[in-house]
Amino acid sequence: MSIYSMWGALEIGLIFGLVALGVLISFRVLNFPDLTVDGSFPLGGATAAILIHHGMDPFMATGAATLAAGFAGMVTGWLNVRLKIMDLLASILMMIALYSINLRVMDAPNVPLITDPTVFTVLQPPGIEDYVARPLILLALVVVAKLLLDWFFATQVGLAMRSTGSNPRMARAQGIRTDNMVLLGMAISNALVGLGGALFAQSQGGADISMGIGTIVIGLAAVIIGESILPSRRLMLATLAVVIGAVLYRFFIALALNADFVGLKAQDLNLVTAVLVTVALVIPLAKQRLRKKRA
Amino acid sequence: MNLHSVLRALAGAAAVVGALASAQAQAQSVAVTSIVEHPALDAVKDGVHEALASAGYTEAKGLKWQFQTAQGNTAIAAQIARKFVGDKPDVIVAIATPSAQAVVAATKSIPVVYSAVTDPVAAQLVPGMEASGTNVTGVSDALSLEKQIDLIKKVVPEAKKVGMVYNPGEANSVVVVKRLRELLPQSGMSLVEATAARTVDVGAAARSLVGKVDVIYTNTDNNVVSAYESLVKVGNSAKIPLVASDTDSVKRGAIAALGVNYHDLGVQTGKLVVRILKGEKPGAIASETSSKLELYVNTGAAARQGVTLSDALVKSAAQVIK
Numbered sequence: 001m002s003i004y005s006m007w008g009a010l011e012i013g014l015i016f017g018l019v020a021l022g023v024l025i026s027f028r029v030l031n032f033p034d035l036t037v038d039g040s041f042p043l044g045g046a047t048a049a050i051l052i053h054h055g056m057d058p059f060m061a062t063g064a065a066t067l068a069a070g071f072a073g074m075v076t077g078w079l080n081v082r083l084k085i086m087d088l089l090a091s092i093l094m095m096i097a098l099y100s101i102n103l104r105v106m107d108a109p110n111v112p113l114i115t116d117p118t119v120f121t122v123l124q125p126p127g128i129e130d131y132v133a134r135p136l137i138l139l140a141l142v143v144v145a146k147l148l149l150d151w152f153f154a155t156q157v158g159l160a161m162r163s164t165g166s167n168p169r170m171a172r173a174q175g176i177r178t179d180n181m182v183l184l185g186m187a188i189s190n191a192l193v194g195l196g197g198a199l200f201a202q203s204q205g206g207a208d209i210s211m212g213i214g215t216i217v218i219g220l221a222a223v224i225i226g227e228s229i230l231p232s233r234r235l236m237l238a239t240l241a242v243v244i245g246a247v248l249y250r251f252f253i254a255l256a257l258n259a260d261f262v263g264l265k266a267q268d269l270n271l272v273t274a275v276l277v278t279v280a281l282v283i284p285l286a287k288q289r290l291r292k293k294r295a
Numbered sequence: 296m297n298l299h300s301v302l303r304a305l306a307g308a309a310a311v312v313g314a315l316a317s318a319q320a321q322a323q324s325v326a327v328t329s330i331v332e333h334p335a336l337d338a339v340k341d342g343v344h345e346a347l348a349s350a351g352y353t354e355a356k357g358l359k360w361q362f363q364t365a366q367g368n369t370a371i372a373a374q375i376a377r378k379f380v381g382d383k384p385d386v387i388v389a390i391a392t393p394s395a396q397a398v399v400a401a402t403k404s405i406p407v408v409y410s411a412v413t414d415p416v417a418a419q420l421v422p423g424m425e426a427s428g429t430n431v432t433g434v435s436d437a438l439s440l441e442k443q444i445d446l447i448k449k450v451v452p453e454a455k456k457v458g459m460v461y462n463p464g465e466a467n468s469v470v471v472v473k474r475l476r477e478l479l480p481q482s483g484m485s486l487v488e489a490t491a492a493r494t495v496d497v498g499a500a501a502r503s504l505v506g507k508v509d510v511i512y513t514n515t516d517n518n519v520v521s522a523y524e525s526l527v528k529v530g531n532s533a534k535i536p537l538v539a540s541d542t543d544s545v546k547r548g549a550i551a552a553l554g555v556n557y558h559d560l561g562v563q564t565g566k567l568v569v570r571i572l573k574g575e576k577p578g579a580i581a582s583e584t585s586s587k588l589e590l591y592v593n594t595g596a597a598a599r600q601g602v603t604l605s606d607a608l609v610k611s612a613a614q615v616i617k
Contacts, residue, residue, distance in 0.1 A: 008377025112419035205400025
């Protein structure tokens with residue numbers, strides 16, 4: 001594996017680290033199976049790309065994209081808590097609606113950003129190659145996002161949100177307005193995913209309507225890989241674990257792309273990735289069994 | 296062992312050594328990526344490989360050829376782009392818009408040849424169709440829509456309303472729809488659109504056009520091409536003539552198609568790759584469009600869909616399917 005593809009895996013892994021943080025909030029903290037992310041990831045990308053394309057400052061555009069995706073998440077929450085639509089279905093409805101909305105936002109299926117300024121071109125320090133600068137910028141950003149989340153979940157509101165997910169009846173008995181907590185949590189979750197989408201579009205040369213396909217699968221894989229390599233009930237460690245999980249997943253893909261020397265072909269890529277992830281998940285279990293046998 | 300066979304063995308060994316030496320002299324590497332495995336895109340890849348082989352660049356002579364598809368996933372397309380840039384091949388060939396954008400965003404120095412991109416300028420791969428001065432050149436699969444409209448008129452001379460089924464999420468199709476909205480009124484026709492965001496929606500989209508249109512035209516939309524049989528069902532039962540742009544669709548039940556042969560498009564792309572391998576700068580090579588269009592007609596489908604094709608049209612076809 002070349003240095004270049006390793007930096008690339010780190011870069012894309014960190015972007016999906018933001019997605020994984022979002023998925024952690026919906027699936028684990030709120031206990032809300034949320035498929036909106038397949039639509040809010042491209043919504044973030046589409047909004048950022050079209051605004052930058054029309055000359056907006058890339059930072060403002062990224063902020064607007066994050067807000068737009070957060071709003072989309074809030075609508076999913078609203079469909080669930082106010083209109084009493086089952087959580088999974090509410091998120092599916094929002095996901096398919098966002099497909100059309102994203103096409104409207106971009107007014108085309110594809111908005112290129114190859115020649116426009118992006119947050120990465122603006123922040124890139126002189127003397128550092130762009131393929132190194134982008135992951136470093138993202139690393140700083142993901143660390144900030146992780147610390148902010150850790151801080152938030154230790155505040156009164158954050159704790160209320162966690163109790164909403166783990167025991168809603170108990171939470172309501174304590175005077176917590178659980179409906180509002182779902183709305184807020186879904187907004188934060190999808191805002192993080194949208195931020196990821198906005199950064200992805202800016203680092204990959206443009207937004208495309210197909211960029212959201214499978215986002216939830218990758219996000220969930222990252223969460224589960226993270227949990228299996230760093231099992232912990234502490235949220236501070238869980239937020240770290242899912243980011244590591246997202247980066248690892250990308251390293252597995254980079255590894256699979258280099259598997260041609262054993263006679264594997266291009267179309268085997270997804271299978272190889274699945275096998276690598278399975279191996280990573282099985283190792284902790286195998287270790288445990290080995291230890292039991294010895295004892 | 297007599298002298299004769301010794302000499303022959305020596306000559307053979309010399310030939311092997313000579314071949315090895317020449318392979319050393321031209322050990323070149325070409326990395327090819329496409330967004331998804333798809334008959335047309337695979338034909339492009341095979342065409343590139345063939346053009347390289349006929350110019351003497353084969354794996355046997357030391358060509359390093361690698362091919363990766365992103366399995367339809369843009370994040371994987373980005374990772375493939377990074378891997379290729381890290382491998383530093385002599386030329387990267389990127390097939391279809393998302394793959395081409397990912398590669399062009401990842402390198403400003405390695406020569407990139409795009410292929411099967413309908414509008415490379417709108418995709419910001421090149422500033423214009425002339426020589427770009429950058430590391431990028433390639434072949435567009437844009438079809439002259441004037442010729443497509445001519446074909447529609449030849450198949451259904453009295454057509455007033457042209458229906459079109461397409462995926463609103465495919466950049467290539469949206470370009471065609473926008474242009475047809477402008478061009479059709481100039482020939483006294485109008486466009487009626489039906490969108491199919493997934494392959495399973497193609498049949499329903501086609502049914503929604505029944506009674507509203509005189510002919511259904513389709514471009515090389517991936518969803519529509521994948522599910523063309525469901526369009527044929529509607530065309531046959533409602534007697535709506537089908538005109539396609541993908542020549543393979545004619546074998547599957549369209550009446551006619553004037554299309555790019557994607558294998559030839561790949562060969563054309565491969566010729567650009569060869570020019571770069573021989574030392575030309577990609578920035579000095581103008582982008583090309585497909586030089587060869589082929590007309591396919593299906594007289595059996597014409598009968599089923601209620602039209603009779605003129606003898607002139609059938610005679611001008613490269614291939615007639617009964």
